[in-house]
Amino acid sequence: MRLFARGIAALALAACALGGAGEVPGQGAKVRLGVLKLTSSAVLFLGAEKGYFREFGVEPELVFFDAAQPIAVAIASGDLDVGATGLTAGLYNIVAGGVKIWIVADKGREWPDHNLTALLVRRDLYDAGARTLRDLKGRTIGVTQIGSTFHYNVGRLLEREGMAPGDVEIVPLQSLGAVADALQAKRLDAAATAEPFVSRLESSGAGVTIIRTGDSLPWQIAAMLYSDTFARDRRRAVAFMRGYVKSSRHYFDAVLRKKSGPEFDEVVAITATYTGARPELIRRGFPYQDRDGRLMPGDIGRQTAWWYARGLVKAPIAATGIVDESFLREALEGLK
Amino acid sequence: MRVVIDRVSKTYADRRGQAIEALRDVSLTVESEEFVALVGPSGCGKSTLLNVVAGLTRPSAGAVELEGDFAPGRSATAMVFQESALFPWRTVQANVEFGLEELGVAPAERVRRAREHLALTGLAGFETRYPHQLSGGMRQRVGIARALAVDPAVLLMDEPFSALDAQTRRLLQEELLTIRERTRKTIVYVTHTIQEAVWLADRVVVLSRRPGRVLATVPIPLGRPRTEAQLVEPGFVGAVERLWSLIKAEALGALREAPA
Amino acid sequence: MSVRVPVPDRTRVLERREHPVVRVLALAGLLVLWELVTRTGRVPSLFLPSPLDVIQSGVEMLRSGELVTDVLTSLRRVVLGVGLGALGGVSVGLAIGISRLAEAVGNPLIAATFPIPKIALLPLLILWLGIGEASKVAVITLGVFFPMAINTYAGVRSADPLLIRAAVSFGAGRWSLIRKVLLPSALPMIFAGLKLGAGTSLLLLVAAEMIAANAGIGFLVLHAQNLMETTKLMVGIVLLSVLGVLTHWLLVRCERAAIPWTT
Numbered sequence: 001m002r003l004f005a006r007g008i009a010a011l012a013l014a015a016c017a018l019g020g021a022g023e024v025p026g027q028g029a030k031v032r033l034g035v036l037k038l039t040s041s042a043v044l045f046l047g048a049e050k051g052y053f054r055e056f057g058v059e060p061e062l063v064f065f066d067a068a069q070p071i072a073v074a075i076a077s078g079d080l081d082v083g084a085t086g087l088t089a090g091l092y093n094i095v096a097g098g099v100k101i102w103i104v105a106d107k108g109r110e111w112p113d114h115n116l117t118a119l120l121v122r123r124d125l126y127d128a129g130a131r132t133l134r135d136l137k138g139r140t141i142g143v144t145q146i147g148s149t150f151h152y153n154v155g156r157l158l159e160r161e162g163m164a165p166g167d168v169e170i171v172p173l174q175s176l177g178a179v180a181d182a183l184q185a186k187r188l189d190a191a192a193t194a195e196p197f198v199s200r201l202e203s204s205g206a207g208v209t210i211i212r213t214g215d216s217l218p219w220q221i222a223a224m225l226y227s228d229t230f231a232r233d234r235r236r237a238v239a240f241m242r243g244y245v246k247s248s249r250h251y252f253d254a255v256l257r258k259k260s261g262p263e264f265d266e267v268v269a270i271t272a273t274y275t276g277a278r279p280e281l282i283r284r285g286f287p288y289q290d291r292d293g294r295l296m297p298g299d300i301g302r303q304t305a306w307w308y309a310r311g312l313v314k315a316p317i318a319a320t321g322i323v324d325e326s327f328l329r330e331a332l333e334g335l336k
Numbered sequence: 337m338r339v340v341i342d343r344v345s346k347t348y349a350d351r352r353g354q355a356i357e358a359l360r361d362v363s364l365t366v367e368s369e370e371f372v373a374l375v376g377p378s379g380c381g382k383s384t385l386l387n388v389v390a391g392l393t394r395p396s397a398g399a400v401e402l403e404g405d406f407a408p409g410r411s412a413t414a415m416v417f418q419e420s421a422l423f424p425w426r427t428v429q430a431n432v433e434f435g436l437e438e439l440g441v442a443p444a445e446r447v448r449r450a451r452e453h454l455a456l457t458g459l460a461g462f463e464t465r466y467p468h469q470l471s472g473g474m475r476q477r478v479g480i481a482r483a484l485a486v487d488p489a490v491l492l493m494d495e496p497f498s499a500l501d502a503q504t505r506r507l508l509q510e511e512l513l514t515i516r517e518r519t520r521k522t523i524v525y526v527t528h529t530i531q532e533a534v535w536l537a538d539r540v541v542v543l544s545r546r547p548g549r550v551l552a553t554v555p556i557p558l559g560r561p562r563t564e565a566q567l568v569e570p571g572f573v574g575a576v577e578r579l580w581s582l583i584k585a586e587a588l589g590a591l592r593e594a595p596a
Numbered sequence: 597m598s599v600r601v602p603v604p605d606r607t608r609v610l611e612r613r614e615h616p617v618v619r620v621l622a623l624a625g626l627l628v629l630w631e632l633v634t635r636t637g638r639v640p641s642l643f644l645p646s647p648l649d650v651i652q653s654g655v656e657m658l659r660s661g662e663l664v665t666d667v668l669t670s671l672r673r674v675v676l677g678v679g680l681g682a683l684g685g686v687s688v689g690l691a692i693g694i695s696r697l698a699e700a701v702g703n704p705l706i707a708a709t710f711p712i713p714k715i716a717l718l719p720l721l722i723l724w725l726g727i728g729e730a731s732k733v734a735v736i737t738l739g740v741f742f743p744m745a746i747n748t749y750a751g752v753r754s755a756d757p758l759l760i761r762a763a764v765s766f767g768a769g770r771w772s773l774i775r776k777v778l779l780p781s782a783l784p785m786i787f788a789g790l791k792l793g794a795g796t797s798l799l800l801l802v803a804a805e806m807i808a809a810n811a812g813i814g815f816l817v818l819h820a821q822n823l824m825e826t827t828k829l830m831v832g833i834v835l836l837s838v839l840g841v842l843t844h845w846l847l848v849r850c851e852r853a854a855i856p857w858t859t
Contacts, residue, residue, distance in 0.1 A: 069824070072824075077643070094824050146822055185723045
């Protein structure tokens with residue numbers, strides 16, 4: 001039956017996974033690691049390239065995805081051991097649906113001066129005086145999907161402004177590209193989007209940024225996930241975490257602290273070889289994350305409660321049922 | 337109503353663009369209340385001639401004229417087709433009303449006249465049937481009723497019974513004779529059966545093989561109303577034999593030349 | 597010595613018996629098996645929700661009014677799109693079937709645009725017509741228009757020349773000919789096109805509702821997928837199949853009523 005379940009999930013995955021077939025997880029030394037082929041995965045490219053994981057006896061096998069949600073599904077089905085992905089209502093619903101997956105470490109935050117996403121207003125509305133979220137009352141805001149991190153951004157920002165969810169119309173357009181096109185074509189009044197679309201829309205004159213999410217709403221937007229099977233393999237789970245922490249520290253020191261120089265450029269170069277993106281785009285797209293991989297305290301609980309209150313997560317989720325920082329704690333002890 | 341066919345010729349192009357001369361210089365007058373049958377070897381242009389009279393084919397030369405009283409609510413000609421040509425989406429009643437609709441007859445009057453002609457052709461009780469629910473003979477009756485309903489001055493019939501089995505054909509021939517006695521219509525009747533032509537008509541016109549010309553006109557020396565006894569009379573047998581001798585050579589020639 | 601034997605009955609090999617009970621059992625059996633598999637607890641409900649859960653979820657969504665909104669929204673789009681597409685398709689099909697001029701203009705245009713998968717036009721339609729109702733209805737309209745136009749055209753062209761001659765012999769004019777001969781001749785083909793178009797319309801509905809929609813069955817499916825709510829996803833899928841079956845059934849009924857002359 002387990003195989004049957006995995007078969008179903010594998011079908012769903014077949015279209016998404018870019019990586020080839022590997023070994024059966026839990027056997028051998030390889031750890032199947034699902035990542036997006038984007039700058040936000042830089043810390044994992046760095047770990048693989050610098051041999052930080054190998055140092056602790058684990059060999060990561062990168063499996064590339066072009067959307068965040070399939071990574072969570074693949075972890076739920078056990079096709080991946082580890083994943084780096086955004087925290088969405090869909091992910092929380094996997095847990096609410098009775099499948100165990102574990103959020104184990106920081107993998108990216110909305111953070112002041114390290115903005116991942118932004119809210120843009122259509123140029124002509126901006127010129128007519130729409131400068132705050134309040135000015136968008138009754139207007140449309142494009143997001144990728146209902147339950148996405150962009151949806152969360154808009155929802156939380158509305159809340160902070162004391163506005164009701166119905167004060168704006170959230171329009172899901174499925175992809176960042178479609179959101180950008182719709183704003184460009186003036187079919188939307190505002191857009192919740194991310195780089196490189198923020199720069200692109202601003203330089204084309206289609207929109208103006210009115211809120212940088214990181215500046216106004218720091219939150220845990222992405223995390224490292226363990227499958228339940230991998231989490232039970234305590235020794236390897238901790239070993240992987242040690243490599244991840246080393247990689248995080250390198251990333252933090254070279255990228256987030258220095259902001260330039262040869263070490264920074266090295267990370268840019270490594271990221272470029274994995275993603276094929278242009279270096280100038282990579283420089284702008286590095287997300288903030290904790291040097292030791294610690295999650296923002298209490299933030300996962302805040303997110304699940306927020307989604308649950310809006311009916312988009314179908315059951316309340318206890319933080320202990322989804323967050324497990326014990327691997328990180330153990331790894332950090334061993335590293336000191 | 338007289339039908340005056342005056343030096344009618346018809347040439348048309350076949351699928352390959354070759355000119356086919358179907359009729360050459362055909363002149364013929366059908367008198368009022370006369371029943372004329374057109375016979376000839378297959379492909380002789382007798383159907384073409386009928387279509388010219390019906391106004392469904394434009395002659396290349398010559399003209400067809402009708403002489404007589406034209407009353408409103410009445411059609412000059414009406415055609416009965418070989419394969420009934422009933423509209424499959426119309427009931428028997430609606431099929432018979434078709435011509436009346438085109439004449440602009442008021443609905444109530446249409447219903448009345450359609451009923452009357454359905455009764456005349458023995459179709460009472462079949463009004464709401466669709467053509468596919470009828471036998472071939474019944475369909476042909478509807479075709480006749482549809483043509484008679486517009487009260488045409490001239491009734492044109494294009495091999496109307498040739499697709500029917502022998503018994504049905506015989507019955508319908510008798511019915512047609514009865515109808516003729518009652519309505520006194522001028523009738524032009526195309527057939528390839530000599531016996532049928534002689535049995536029904538006052539005069540049989542023989543057309544030659546292509547290009548069709550009037551080869552002979554044979555008056556039928558049988559009185560009316562026709563009875564079955566006449567089928568063995570010397571007048572009948574003689575006319576049949578005379579016509580066959582006229583057509584035989586033509587038919588043989590047509591047989592040799594036409595792959596059609 | 598002569599014997600009398602009955603003629604052997606050779607028809608048995610041709611017999612294909614009806615099995616109405618088996619029909620029902622096959623479907624019920626699948627559902628029971630499905631339920632049993634989920635009951636074992638070895639397959640997480642996330643991957644395969646049980647039929648009972650799906651039904652329960654459907655009932656809840658019905659009670660909350662969410663399902664009613666979605667179904668009505670979708671139905672309105674389908675009815676509007678199919679209606680407009682059918683009207684346009686039949687008109688254009690008639691025109692190019694009747695007039696040589698319209699044929700010269702319309703035929704190459706249709707031949708060139710027909711093969712475009714209408715789904716591919718969706719992003720373009722959104723840019724032209726906006727993210728509201730217009731683009732969703734338009735894509736369904738286009739999907740229905742082509743099979744209707746092509747089938748109507750073929751239907752008109754296949755009208756029996758003998759019937760046309762018969763009508764003309766009774767003095768039928770152009771309009772009469774169109775209304776009383778060409779249109780009824782094309783009706784079976786028009787219905788075939790309508791059935792084809794209706795199938796396509798559901799596909800396009802779902803595609804259209806997956807972009808920038810806030811209600812509708814397609815939205816429900818996508819929404820459930822985004823949120824990983826497999827049970828709701830199943831409700832949406834079941835709903836689509838029910839809608840497909842109902843639409844076909846309705847069209848067959850309409851066809852029988854509109855074309856009583858075919859057996």
